[in-house]
Amino acid sequence: MLRNYFTLYHAAAELHQRLAGGYLFEIHSQQKNEITLAFVTPEGEHLQLVVTVRSPRFSLFTREGLNRKSRNTAGIMSRIYERQITGVVISPADRQIGFSLDDGHTLVLRMFSAETNMLLVRDGRIVDAFKDARKLENTPFDETEADVPFFRALDQLAADLALFRQKLEKSDSTEPLDQRLLSMLPGFDRKLVRRLLAIAEGESPEQLHEAFVAIFYDLASSAPCVVENPGQPPAFSLFAPESGDEAVTFESVIDALNHYSRKMYRHLHLRERAVEMRRELAAKIGKLEKELNASAGHDPEEVSQRNERFGHLLTGAIGAVEPSGSTVTVPNLFDADSPDVVIPVKTGLNLQENAAWYFTQATKNRNKAEAQKLRHAELRAELDTLRLKLAKLDEADSPERLQQVLEAGSSSGKKRKEQDKTPQFRTIPISDRITLYIGRNSANNEKLTFGFAKPDDIWLHARGASGSHCVLKGAGMHNASEIRRAAEIAAWHSSAKHSELAPVICTQKKYIKKDRKTPGNVIIEREQVLMVKPLRE
Template sequence: MSLDGIVTRAIVKELNDKILGGRIDKIYQPEKDEILLNIYNNGKNHKLIISSSSNNPRIHLTNQAKTNPPNPPMFCMLLRKHLSGGIILNIEQFHMDRIIFIDISSIDELGVSKPKRLIIEIMGKHSNIILIEKDNLSIVDSIKRVPENVSRVRQVLPGLKYQLPPLQNKIDPLNSNREDFYNLIVQVKPKTYIYKFFYTNYMGLSPLISREICFNANIDIDRPVGSLTAQEKEILLNTFMSMITKVKEEKYTPVLIHDPIKSGYKAFHALDIKQFGNYKKEYLDSISKVLDKFYLVNDTIDRIKQKSNSIRKSIENKLERSLNKLSKQKEELLKSKEREKYKIYGDLILANVHKIEERAKQVTLENFYSEGMELINIPLNPKYSPAENAQRYYKKYSKLKNAHTLLLKEIPNTEEEIEYLENVLNSIDNCTEIIELEEIKEELIKEGYLNPHKKKQNKKNDNIKSKPHHYISSDGFHIYVGKNNRQNEYLTLKMANKDDIWLHAQKTPGSHVIIKKDRKSISNTTLEEAALLAAYYSKARHSNNVAVDYTEKKNVRKPKNAKTGMVIYENFNTVFVTPEYSKVQKLKKVED
């Protein structure tokens, strides 16, 4: 995890600079594991986000707006009772650990000032936000209660005395010296990897910064400690101490490392990171800005993934059933094509009924439907008379004939359903905001694939709509890409003009892409860039030479009774592209 003790120290410094002495005006809880404090200080409003999310715990100042639930959760109400209007008296870090104490003035029911302490523990799945009485360390409550059946070592419940998480006998690097380093390196097992030596023995060091120490010392991270020469140990120590000196002197260089393969960021830190080579780096003047940008993408993606799991599973199950259904329908269709032989059997049996013996198991007759009058073997059921066997064949013929007619109607319906469900799964993959996932939910409820919500909806959010991707081509043309079926339908049927260019990956689920012509001629460059987006935001994003169809919007229409986002088109041309994230990343994206 990038958010280690060093980053925590940088956060605490920034919070002391920006909000110490500030007044807490408003308190919200947008997520079950996240709170947002509005703080007024020195004539400015600040928003402090504190999250105890298992995957993305953090604390930092933010500029992002959060959607709040219609009814505030109990922990939010409790914080409002104790902390609203309170002044921030102190912000400190516990040694070099990922634990922050925020002391806040508070007035009890009798009007007596009793300072509270808000404790933020950033510890992965054990992360927590705890409110305690500062004078006696009594727990008022926490965002995650920890009873004895969850942890026998340390309970976090109202009324209990707060205890710090168990220490792991690590050394605080801010107070360590050369002697500590050499004593530790002798004690560890010789086969221990060098980078592991640092984060397992020093408080607040993450695997990321431990690898950075090795990288800066030009020593392979996977080398065992026992293989180090005396000179290499000295180089490693000097590199380590140099980094700790920067931390002591608070010489931070907040940086983001872009992910070269997919959307989002690879890592971040309060110190410069060089181990990723040529990866694109983005330097900012604030650790909060770094965290805000990192988690705006990564935390949103994580929450979308969590919230979409049940929807995805439901759709995948329905898709599997539909695929099985289609397979059986096609098998039955093949069988139904053999129906004519059963009519011939019936005709031949009736024409020769007087020649066939009772209880015969089969009969060989001349096929008068054939020019050569070839002999044909016809199986018979000895339980029935020849005439009854003929009637059974006629019934079988009639049943297969009706089935054939019915299957010719049902198979396209099943194929349409499969196409729709695959489009839904692709839409879930394309989600970049929670509201887009909510739109997919609403659509699935409308189409009858999910049960309606029983919870009350927030009326304030009813009119909020998500927005499609918006790019500008190298030649200055505006390109729009739908993220879900609702957006696809809006782009194609409402926003696009008749002469705008519509694109879609051929015969595969994907986004509708619109090039706004504005009465200009579309260049090949713009067409290729739009086709690249159509291929990338489709199921074929990991394929080569993806076929992308394009036509004017006037050639696209929605069939009667079709599901949301489903269209047909004609008079199209095809271009082939290989979708690559690096190419998509180079296109100019507009944040509407």
């Protein structure tokens, strides 16, 4: 439901409340298919709106603070910077959110699934665009027209069973019922129609109308939530969670979209790491199996026994036979009834010298057999370990368990050497560029704060409570949303995790000093305190 008309309807209303009367600060793009619109609210606070283009997994979300574009990132549509926002509205009959500016321009977010785009419109024409700008520039901007806005039309249908029946009867009866409902319910998509049919107790107009009314009023006064069932990606919904669902509910659609985006980003981040780890494990397993199979047809113990037998046979034949070329034929002393044995020999050596050579080779092969046994035992043990890691990776049914498996399954070789240089802390991705590091115990806390953190990294710790030191890398003090999220996690990793609200110290690491008098404690020279609700990552 990320780009559903009703999701965007509520999001536009909430954005209007926060932004109307404020200013558009700048627009830039630092990630492929992602636009960041930076605003200053009427209260003087910085708010960013991040819009994802051409991705079914994201739509839009907000974050507080000012995250300026990097040096090499060009601004977009700079002609409208620092223009006042006079209003934010959704098109009455389309998935388009318009930001009206005081100079006559309108910034339009066209949220059409894969065709999401940002357009700059003036006097009914497109003057610029984020995607396909050359193709769209100076073309007419066609606002979707409707005799009655979607919400009003649906409200009329909800209040009038006769009107609902009339529209249903007028629809093409040769078409499937879901298609007829889709054509007569403006703003409804196929998922909503399927939901309607699923909860309807029959297909009579009265039963369909009753189900429609229930859905419409849920959409009109939504209770957005993010469903986080184990083993499944997070899902955003405007409806209350179903019985059995693990979900977090919100009063604001924007807050729910923000939470969903964080969870989806983490889900994708962990999944990418899991795919990489699965590929590494499969490659290692294949390599070990290949080594085992390569030695399957060669038994050094068997070769050793043969060489020792040849040595004894040659010793027993000394003085009785002489080598003929590269072989010698000797009686089988071990079995008189058996035929003579043909033994390869080295030319230039007599029987005694060839016997000695075979005894030496037997000893070497015996040592090789012992080494091979040890190596095979090592290979099988390593294979068992790798297969167990692969099984645990497949069985991980929650982000927490997957995180544990990924941390436990750190790769060897070059990456292992790199990890030896960097203490292993618990890591939580806050955004694509910002990561939270969490200490695991007292010694790990000290390594994190005084060995790993850089002076400008952000340091967090629950105030007045024991708990993990936390370091936020990739963020500045202006990244208010990311810092608050990190503070919520820091509060959870403390003895105040069950409090309704917990104070969390937030400062840059350069203001943290060791307390020489009390080992394990720190001296904080400058701090801010955030009151947050402890939340798991």
